[in-house]
Every structure is written in structure tokens, then in C-alpha cells.
Amino acid sequence: MFGWEFPPAQAGGLATATLGLVKGLLRSDVAVTLVVPFPMDAPTVPGLRLLSTAGEFRRARRGGASLWRAADDQLRVWRVPAPLHAYGGAAGGAAPDQVSVHYQPGSKTGVLADRSVTDVIPAANRGADVYGVNLMADVERFADVAALIAEEEPHDVIDTHDWITFGAGISAAAASGRPLVAHIHATEMDRSGEWINGAIAVREREGMHAAARVISTSSVLARRVTQVYDVLPDRIDIVPLGIDHREEPWSASRATNPFGTAPVVLFLGRVTHQKGPERFLEVARRVADFVPRAHFVVAGTGDLLPHIIERTVELGLAEQVHFTGALRGAEVKHAFGMADVCVMPSVSEPFGLVALESLRAGTPCIIPRDAGVAEVLRNAFKVESWDVEEMTDKIVAIIRYPELLAELRDRATAELLEERFGLELPARRTRAVYERVVRESAAPARDHAAHYN
Amino acid sequence: MTDVCMYMQVHQPYRLRRYRVFDIGTGAPYWDDATNHGVLRRVADRCYVPTNTILAEQIRRSDGAFRVAMSCSGVLLEQLETGAPDVIDSFRDLVATGGVELLGETYYHSVTSLSNLDEFTTQVRAHTAMVERLFGVTPRVFRNTELLYHDGLAGQIAGMGFRGVLVEGADHILHGRTPNTVYAAVGDSGLRLLPRNYRLSDDVAFRFSQRSWNEWPLTADRYASWLAGVGAGSAHIFIDYETFGEHQWAETGIFDFIRHLPNECLRRGVRFVHPSQLAARDPTDTLGVPWATSWADTERDASAWLGNRLQQAAFNRLNRLYEPICATGDGVFLDSWRRLSTSDHLYYMSTKRLADAEVHSYFNPYANPYDAFVAYMNVLQDLEQRVDAVGAAVGARGRVVELVSAERAPTQPVTAAPMAAAAMAATEQPLVWPRKAKTQHATSGGAKGGDAKGRSADARSADTRSADGRGAEGRSARRRPAKRPSEA
Structure with missing residues (x-):
């Protein structure tokens, strides 16, 4: 499996989705070899919970990449030293098309993973490399290494996530002759609206056409894939994302509200065009008219952040809107925990895992009617995400009526515990797709035992 | 010999507009006139008018042997009067056959019986007045909103001149007794209770078009034989009027079903009776309804x-x-x-x-x-x-x-x-x-x-x-x- 940023550094996003899938697959008795680009040769993998039951990773070096594996060999992680970042290796960072996608040859420090790349990269360089040669060269290099690893690692099927690893998946499949599954979480159109990057679109198309089957996280995304990339619906399986039911519910540790009893409205996500931070401010302006003591928290970072901060001042909300920057781990729980409601005004939301994480923290959420998660979640307000008045209406109601907050919270928390929102069911369905492509592929099975001995 | 009492509820509410917080204090209207009128017209065309026609036709054909009961909420009649007067005429024609008994209820199809008995009484009186004005008849049997009823209401209802009440034949009030008979209300009100036979009612209301049901497709012939199978007693079939043509689309054959049902029943010696006829009978037993019971949802309560x-x-x-x-x-x-x-x-x-x-x-x-x-x-x-x-x-x-x-x-x-x-x-x-x-x-x-x-x-x-x-x-x-x- 070719994935991203492991373990994830932020809420939601591709890395969180990948981690959830890997966890689920391990529980469904699927051995996973995860290949991820990594910006540094770190001696440990901090916070990798998967290991707690699987034992210590033993470290082995092969070429430029390093292999980490659990004692039982069920999970093996190859880390390829290439500083790619899906949404910015920095937590809650920008989109790949934006500031944080940057290749720094010879970067050996651990700084990049912990701080926003905007801190690291000189301002003059920023933007120059947007979809520049370096990124694409890096993707090519990742694909080359992928082929080497595929020749060496035993596997039955290759699963690859989003355009940035599709190239790796294709070359791995060519090297090993194994069937390829393309997992799509978002398209270039979702991320960038009208300003799409053609080179990325080409890779998305190639990856999904090269794959034996495509797995989409929602029907809305599957329809888009069909419309934009001519992938026929009968080649697409829809497997929504889930959250780990074995993890303690975050709501158990609801955070103290730093603003006393004042209501708190949360935006959590990348501060990019796709996530609609500008709409959030428009909503905040209107909510503040009805609830002057309300506070608004923007958690995350991204290319629109400077603009959003300026706009906040323009709207006269400087004292009520708070910017946390990128959050990770416990900070994410804290942000959800202190909020009365989490709003997702996304322009496009192919799934929207943050909604499930919000509910896990006991915070009701307002989601776009056309979000992928809206297809599966019942107990949430579903709105047209351009309709700032509609969102305002719902937020004001949640603040005014404690009964509404309580009912939403309890119902959603209960709903979240249904099997379909766990990790196991999506993993089983993914496994079924794997089995199908293996069955349908003509290639004879490789002798794993011979390979190990 | 079985008696069958068929009763249909006819109601459409005034739905609210998507009234936002921004509308408060602006004088914006509360009611979604366009939607309300649209739904009304659709239901009238798909259900009320065609079903009225069939029922009137069957009542006349059987010389009044076929008969049914109905209750139209005040808010429905009000909407019809202003928005679809032709449908009022259709109901008038039906009532003019003499085969339809109109029942009393709250004008607003409200739940005030749970909170405010004075207002409840006012609304019932308003409904009675409207039925008298439009149809020239006075309801003698009562049917509260969605069959909501409990013992505490008996005196109030009897005090307004009603002789009987339709209630849900819920297992938790019948305790194994049959729903196919007339009961007395607790107390000295003299009120009669007619419990709904929910199995036979739901066969038509819910299961009629369910292909997974082992009795599908249900024909008038078979259903009439089930009614006849009730034996000595009265089967109380209470359903939504929208069952005909709306909950069950015309394509399911529901109109053929209701067209043929009267004759199939009469052929088997099954008699149709009005609720007021049943309310005049001696009760088999006293039926206690200690808490609010209704026909809604599987809980059958409030x-x-x-x-x-x-x-x-x-x-x-x-x-x-x-x-x-x-x-x-x-x-x-x-x-x-x-x-x-x-x-x-x-x-x-x-x-x-x-x-x-x-x-x-x-x-x-x-x-x-x-x-x-x-x-x-x-x-x-x-x-x-x-x-x-x-x-x-x-x-x-x-x-x-x-x-x-x-x-x-x-x-x-x-x-x-x-x-x-x-x-x-x-x-x-x-x-x-x-x-x-x-x-x-x-x-x-x-x-x-x-x-x-x-x-x-x-x-x-x-x-x-x-x-x-x-x-x-x-x-x-x-x-x-x-x-x-x-x-x-």
C-alpha cells in the first residue's frame, strides 16, 4: 500500500484515512506493507499506536529507504526519504498545490515535520515551486523506489492512495505484476476548484485507469470520478471511512472552555479554498449579530490564512475569532471539546472525516449537504455550504436551545457507534475488493515462503 | 356474522416556511403557502377526489349497505375551502349519499388534549361547528388526533355530547382481549370505546403493496374473507385516507381493491356499520387506558x-x-x-x-x-x-x-x-x-x-x-x- 505521512499529524485528511484503513485491515487479517515518503530518517516513529500490540519495530536498512516492521510481520512500513507532504507535512498545513509542497534535497533535520514549512522555506522560494519541477521529480523518484520495493516485498495486491502515490502504484504493479487498486479520497477539482493543475489531473486519470478497480469514499466522489475521468461506475466500489471504535470516545474528556460559558463555534481544517474559511467568517459575522458573546475558533493553517486574518479584522471580529494554527493530537481533541458546534463550510468535501471526529468528541456538526459524509450520517445539520444564512440559523439555534445541542450530541454519539462507522466494516469491504482483483487477475500467485527464505 | 366499521382520517397541516433566525421580527409569514397548496392539490387529485368518487359509487350501488366513517380536520377543510373548493364539493357529494358518518375531532388536529383541556374543548367545538356548516351534520362519535386517548379524557369528551371514541387497539390496553368489540370507558361517562384492529388495518395501510409480505398481492376477495373470519364481532378498520392513491399508489391496485371490497364483503354476509351504531351497543367489558395511547409508531403512545x-x-x-x-x-x-x-x-x-x-x-x-x-x-x-x-x-x-x-x-x-x-x-x-x-x-x-x-x-x-x-x-x-x- 502506498500512502502518506504515517502516522498522521492532524485531524482528518488522507493520512488519518489511511491509518484507519491500515488498522482495520490488520484486524481483518490482511498483512500490510505500507510505503510512505518521509522527510527524514527519524530513529523512532512517535505515537504509532499500531505498534502497541504488534511489538517493537525492528529496523532494517535497504538502500535509501528504511523498513520498519512489527514483530509478527503483519505490518511493515517502508519509509522513503522524500519530503513530500500531502497537505503539508506540517500538521494542518496547506494543500499540495500550495506553499508546503516543497522538496528540499538533503534535508535531514526533524524540523520540517514539526513546524509549518512556511517557517522553514524562505519566503522567496514559496510559490515558485507550486507544482514545480521539484514536486514532480520527487513523485517520479518515489515511483522509482516503489518499483524496487515491489520487486523485493511479497504482496498480492497494490493499493494506492490519491494522485501523489498513483505513479508509485503503477510502477510497483509493473514491477511485480500484481493487480492495482486505486483508492481515491479527493480529486484535483475538489481541492482546487476552477484552478486545477493539469499535470495532477493527468496523474489522477492515469492512476484510476491503470487500476483494476477504484475505491471511492463516497458516491458523490464516485460520480465526479465518472464524470471527469470516464471511470465507469461498475469499476468503482464505494467504501466510506470510519473511526476506531476501540479508541476511547473523545467526549469522555471534554475540554474546559477558555471563554467561560460563552458559546464556541469551531472551524477545523486546512485554511484553503476547498475548506471554505471565508464562508466561516461570513457566518461568524452573522452569528455575532445574534449572539454577541460567541467566540469562533479557526483551527488549522493554509495558504489563505493571512487573507483570513485580514478579513477577520475587516469584519470587526478581531476579538472574537481566534486562530490556533495547526493542531495535532491532544490539541485537536481540546479544540473539539471546547466547541459547542463544529462547522464545515467546505466548497467541496468528498468525504469529510472531520465530521466524524467532531462527533466522536461529542461536538455536533454542520456539514455540507453534498459532502460524502452526509450520505452516511443522519444526526447532523446538512446545509448548502454556500448558504451562510442557513448555517447561521442552525448555529444560533444550537447555541440558544440546550435541548437541541443535547439531542444532537446524544443521537450522533450513538449513531457513531453503529458498525458502519467503525474501521472493521470498511476494512472488510476493502478486503473484498482486494480479493476480487486478485481473483480476476491472471497472474499466478507468488510463493511468499520462498521469498522469505 | 361480522360487522365492519371502516374509518378514514383526512388531514393536512399548515406547514411552516423554512423560517430562519433572520426572519424573526421582520413580519415574514410563517406558513409555506406554496408547499401547502401544492401538497393539497396533489393529495386531492391522487387520493381524495378519486376515492370519494369510488366510495360514493359503491354506497349508491349497495343502497347504503356499504358505509364508512370519516373525520376531516378543520385545518384541512379550511385549506380546501380557500384553495380547492372543488374538493369540498366532492366531499359534500359523498356525504350526501348518506353512507358516510362524519366524526368529531380538534379543529387543528392538535395535541392540546395532552396539555390544555379548555383549549382542547374549544377546538373540538370549532370543528363541530365547521362540520355542521359545511355538511349539515353533527358528529356524535369522537376521534382525537392520531387516536390519542386516555381515561382522563372520557368525561370531557362525553361532556361535549359524544357517545363513543375511536381508540388504538394496543396490546397494552387490551391485555389479550379482542379488539373486535365495543368497550365501555372507565368511569361513569357512558362513553363507548371502539378499539382499532391494527393488524387488519395495517394490512391495507402499510402492507398492501409490500412485495416481501407473504400475503402480497392482497385482493379484495381475500381481505373480505379475513373480515368474515372475525366472526361474531365488529372489525374496526381505521386508516389514513391518504392510503388510497398516496401511501399506496394507484399502480398498486388500491383503487380496484376498495372498489371491489364492499361487494366481496356483502357477498359473504359481512355488514358495514357506522361508529355511532356501534356506540349504541352494550359494551362487552370496561377498557382502561391509563396513559395516553395512540396509533402512532410502534410504541402506540404519545x-x-x-x-x-x-x-x-x-x-x-x-x-x-x-x-x-x-x-x-x-x-x-x-x-x-x-x-x-x-x-x-x-x-x-x-x-x-x-x-x-x-x-x-x-x-x-x-x-x-x-x-x-x-x-x-x-x-x-x-x-x-x-x-x-x-x-x-x-x-x-x-x-x-x-x-x-x-x-x-x-x-x-x-x-x-x-x-x-x-x-x-x-x-x-x-x-x-x-x-x-x-x-x-x-x-x-x-x-x-x-x-x-x-x-x-x-x-x-x-x-x-x-x-x-x-x-x-x-x-x-x-x-x-x-x-x-x-x-x-
Whole structure:
């Protein structure tokens, strides 16, 4: 499996989705070899919970990449030293098309993973490399290494996530002759609206056409894939994302509200065009008219952040809107925990895992009617995400009526515990797709035992 | 020899517009006239008119041997009168056959029987007056909203001149006894209870077009044989009128079914009877209905309307507003309040499991119960502000202060543990009990006074903040508990 940023550094996003899938697959008795680009040769993998039951990773070096594996060999992680970042290796960072996608040859420090790349990269360089040669060269290099690893690692099927690893998946499949599954979480159109990057679109198309089957996280995304990339619906399986039911519910540790009893409205996500931070401010302006003591928290970072901060001042909300920057781990729980409601005004939301994480923290959420998660979640307000008045209406109601907050919270928390929102069911369905492509592929099975001995 | 009593409920509510917080105080209308008229026309064309025609035809053909009962809510008749008078004519033609008995109910198809018996009585009288005016007949048998009934209502209903009441033949009140007979109400009201045979009723209302049902497809012939199989007794088949052509589309063959049913029954010696004929019979036994029972949902209690916190909060707020509105003497306010007392508004807020939610979604303008709650509460907020404005103008302030000082009793809102609606009905039902409800009603004035008194200061402070002077936050702040629910 070719994935991203492991373990994830932020809420939601591709890395969180990948981690959830890997966890689920391990529980469904699927051995996973995860290949991820990594910006540094770190001696440990901090916070990798998967290991707690699987034992210590033993470290082995092969070429430029390093292999980490659990004692039982069920999970093996190859880390390829290439500083790619899906949404910015920095937590809650920008989109790949934006500031944080940057290749720094010879970067050996651990700084990049912990701080926003905007801190690291000189301002003059920023933007120059947007979809520049370096990124694409890096993707090519990742694909080359992928082929080497595929020749060496035993596997039955290759699963690859989003355009940035599709190239790796294709070359791995060519090297090993194994069937390829393309997992799509978002398209270039979702991320960038009208300003799409053609080179990325080409890779998305190639990856999904090269794959034996495509797995989409929602029907809305599957329809888009069909419309934009001519992938026929009968080649697409829809497997929504889930959250780990074995993890303690975050709501158990609801955070103290730093603003006393004042209501708190949360935006959590990348501060990019796709996530609609500008709409959030428009909503905040209107909510503040009805609830002057309300506070608004923007958690995350991204290319629109400077603009959003300026706009906040323009709207006269400087004292009520708070910017946390990128959050990770416990900070994410804290942000959800202190909020009365989490709003997702996304322009496009192919799934929207943050909604499930919000509910896990006991915070009701307002989601776009056309979000992928809206297809599966019942107990949430579903709105047209351009309709700032509609969102305002719902937020004001949640603040005014404690009964509404309580009912939403309890119902959603209960709903979240249904099997379909766990990790196991999506993993089983993914496994079924794997089995199908293996069955349908003509290639004879490789002798794993011979390979190990 | 079996008697069959067929009864159909005919009702459409006034649905609310998607009334947003921005609409409060702007004078924007509450009611979604376009949707209401659209639904009305659709239902009239697909169900009411064609079914009326078939029933009239069959009544005439059988020389009155085929007969049915109906109850049309006041709000439906009102909407038909103004928006589709041709449909009123269609009902008149049907009633003119003499084969239709019209029943009494609340004009607004409301749940006031659970909270305010005076208002309940007023609404029933208003309905009776309308039926008399439009059809020239006086209802003698009563059918409360969605068959809501409990022992405490018997005296009130009998006192209005009704001889019988249609009730749900729920297992928890029949305790193994047959629904196919006439019972006496508890007490000395002399009221007769006709319990619905829900199995035979739901065979038509719900299962008729279910292909997974092992009796599908149901023919008039077979159904008539089931009715005949009831033997000595009376089968009480109570269903929604929209079953014909709307819940069950014409394509399912429902119209052929109802067209052939009378003859198939009569051929087997099954007789059709009116509820008033049954109410004249001697009761087999006394039927106690200790808590509110209805035909709604699988719980068959009041939980379809008051089962969760949203519904309770909305209902309590509505009831709190009643006295202040009456004090203004403003007919428009009162009419708005009464339309808001229609059960459908609360029904849309139900958060019950999917099986029932499907039924709840029928004719439901909202995507989910939370949207329904928000729109309803926004409307109540607006109504409350308008009433307060008028109340202040007529000098109601002195009266309010007096109430506050005289009694500081806390309100007794309808509360119940969520997720345990049935338990609520069983154990905490005194909360929706008429006598208690009266107490609640009385004390609500005190709470209201406190609210209004505190508001003036709040409203001023809010006015300084928002240019348009909505002053809404000051009110909401007080409704919010000092502690957040998670910390409590």
C-alpha cells in the first residue's frame, strides 16, 4: 500500500484515512506493507499506536529507504526519504498545490515535520515551486523506489492512495505484476476548484485507469470520478471511512472552555479554498449579530490564512475569532471539546472525516449537504455550504436551545457507534475488493515462503 | 356474522416556511403557502377526489349497505375551502349519499388534549361547528388526533355530547382481549370505546403493496374473507385516507381493491356499520387506558410527539405562550398559536429509529428533525416577541409583576429521559396528564412573567450591540443553563 505521512499529524485528511484503513485491515487479517515518503530518517516513529500490540519495530536498512516492521510481520512500513507532504507535512498545513509542497534535497533535520514549512522555506522560494519541477521529480523518484520495493516485498495486491502515490502504484504493479487498486479520497477539482493543475489531473486519470478497480469514499466522489475521468461506475466500489471504535470516545474528556460559558463555534481544517474559511467568517459575522458573546475558533493553517486574518479584522471580529494554527493530537481533541458546534463550510468535501471526529468528541456538526459524509450520517445539520444564512440559523439555534445541542450530541454519539462507522466494516469491504482483483487477475500467485527464505 | 366499521382520517397541516433566525421580527409569514397548496392539490387529485368518487359509487350501488366513517380536520377543510373548493364539493357529494358518518375531532388536529383541556374543548367545538356548516351534520362519535386517548379524557369528551371514541387497539390496553368489540370507558361517562384492529388495518395501510409480505398481492376477495373470519364481532378498520392513491399508489391496485371490497364483503354476509351504531351497543367489558395511547409508531403512545427533548422543549414553549396570547385578545395571534398546536409540527421533530422515521418523513417538509425544531422555535420566538410587544402596550406589565411576586413556583415542563419514550408514558405520564397540565399551565404564567421582566434590561443591552435591535441573545442566554450540559 502506498500512502502518506504515517502516522498522521492532524485531524482528518488522507493520512488519518489511511491509518484507519491500515488498522482495520490488520484486524481483518490482511498483512500490510505500507510505503510512505518521509522527510527524514527519524530513529523512532512517535505515537504509532499500531505498534502497541504488534511489538517493537525492528529496523532494517535497504538502500535509501528504511523498513520498519512489527514483530509478527503483519505490518511493515517502508519509509522513503522524500519530503513530500500531502497537505503539508506540517500538521494542518496547506494543500499540495500550495506553499508546503516543497522538496528540499538533503534535508535531514526533524524540523520540517514539526513546524509549518512556511517557517522553514524562505519566503522567496514559496510559490515558485507550486507544482514545480521539484514536486514532480520527487513523485517520479518515489515511483522509482516503489518499483524496487515491489520487486523485493511479497504482496498480492497494490493499493494506492490519491494522485501523489498513483505513479508509485503503477510502477510497483509493473514491477511485480500484481493487480492495482486505486483508492481515491479527493480529486484535483475538489481541492482546487476552477484552478486545477493539469499535470495532477493527468496523474489522477492515469492512476484510476491503470487500476483494476477504484475505491471511492463516497458516491458523490464516485460520480465526479465518472464524470471527469470516464471511470465507469461498475469499476468503482464505494467504501466510506470510519473511526476506531476501540479508541476511547473523545467526549469522555471534554475540554474546559477558555471563554467561560460563552458559546464556541469551531472551524477545523486546512485554511484553503476547498475548506471554505471565508464562508466561516461570513457566518461568524452573522452569528455575532445574534449572539454577541460567541467566540469562533479557526483551527488549522493554509495558504489563505493571512487573507483570513485580514478579513477577520475587516469584519470587526478581531476579538472574537481566534486562530490556533495547526493542531495535532491532544490539541485537536481540546479544540473539539471546547466547541459547542463544529462547522464545515467546505466548497467541496468528498468525504469529510472531520465530521466524524467532531462527533466522536461529542461536538455536533454542520456539514455540507453534498459532502460524502452526509450520505452516511443522519444526526447532523446538512446545509448548502454556500448558504451562510442557513448555517447561521442552525448555529444560533444550537447555541440558544440546550435541548437541541443535547439531542444532537446524544443521537450522533450513538449513531457513531453503529458498525458502519467503525474501521472493521470498511476494512472488510476493502478486503473484498482486494480479493476480487486478485481473483480476476491472471497472474499466478507468488510463493511468499520462498521469498522469505 | 361480522360487522365492519371502516374509518378514514383526512388531514393536512399548515406547514411552516423554512423560517430562519433572520426572519424573526421582520413580519415574514410563517406558513409555506406554496408547499401547502401544492401538497393539497396533489393529495386531492391522487387520493381524495378519486376515492370519494369510488366510495360514493359503491354506497349508491349497495343502497347504503356499504358505509364508512370519516373525520376531516378543520385545518384541512379550511385549506380546501380557500384553495380547492372543488374538493369540498366532492366531499359534500359523498356525504350526501348518506353512507358516510362524519366524526368529531380538534379543529387543528392538535395535541392540546395532552396539555390544555379548555383549549382542547374549544377546538373540538370549532370543528363541530365547521362540520355542521359545511355538511349539515353533527358528529356524535369522537376521534382525537392520531387516536390519542386516555381515561382522563372520557368525561370531557362525553361532556361535549359524544357517545363513543375511536381508540388504538394496543396490546397494552387490551391485555389479550379482542379488539373486535365495543368497550365501555372507565368511569361513569357512558362513553363507548371502539378499539382499532391494527393488524387488519395495517394490512391495507402499510402492507398492501409490500412485495416481501407473504400475503402480497392482497385482493379484495381475500381481505373480505379475513373480515368474515372475525366472526361474531365488529372489525374496526381505521386508516389514513391518504392510503388510497398516496401511501399506496394507484399502480398498486388500491383503487380496484376498495372498489371491489364492499361487494366481496356483502357477498359473504359481512355488514358495514357506522361508529355511532356501534356506540349504541352494550359494551362487552370496561377498557382502561391509563396513559395516553395512540396509533402512532410502534410504541402506540404519545412519544411520537413528545418523545425527545426537542419535542418537549417546543411543546412547553408553545404552552407557555398560550396565556399571554389569550391576554392580548388578538385573534391573529391565537390562530397562529392554534395552527402551531397541530401535531404534525412535533411529529416532524421525532428522532426515532429509521423504521418509524420513514413514516415520519411522509409529507414532511424537513430533511431531518433538527431542521424542523429550528424552524418551529424561530417562529415561536417571533410570536413571543410580537405578543410581548402587544402585552406591554396594553399594560400587562402590572399583572405580570403580581404573578411573579405571588408565586415563585418553578415551571413544570414536560420532561422525560430521552430514548425512553415508552417509559415516559408509563411512569412519568402525569406530566402530560390533564390535571397536572393545568397546574403547569397556571404556573407557566409565573415563569413567563420572570422572563418578560428580565427581558427589558437584556433587550436594552442587546440593542446597544446590534443596530437592528433584535435583542434576541438576552433571551436565549437565560434559557441556556449556567453550566454546559457536559459539565453538569
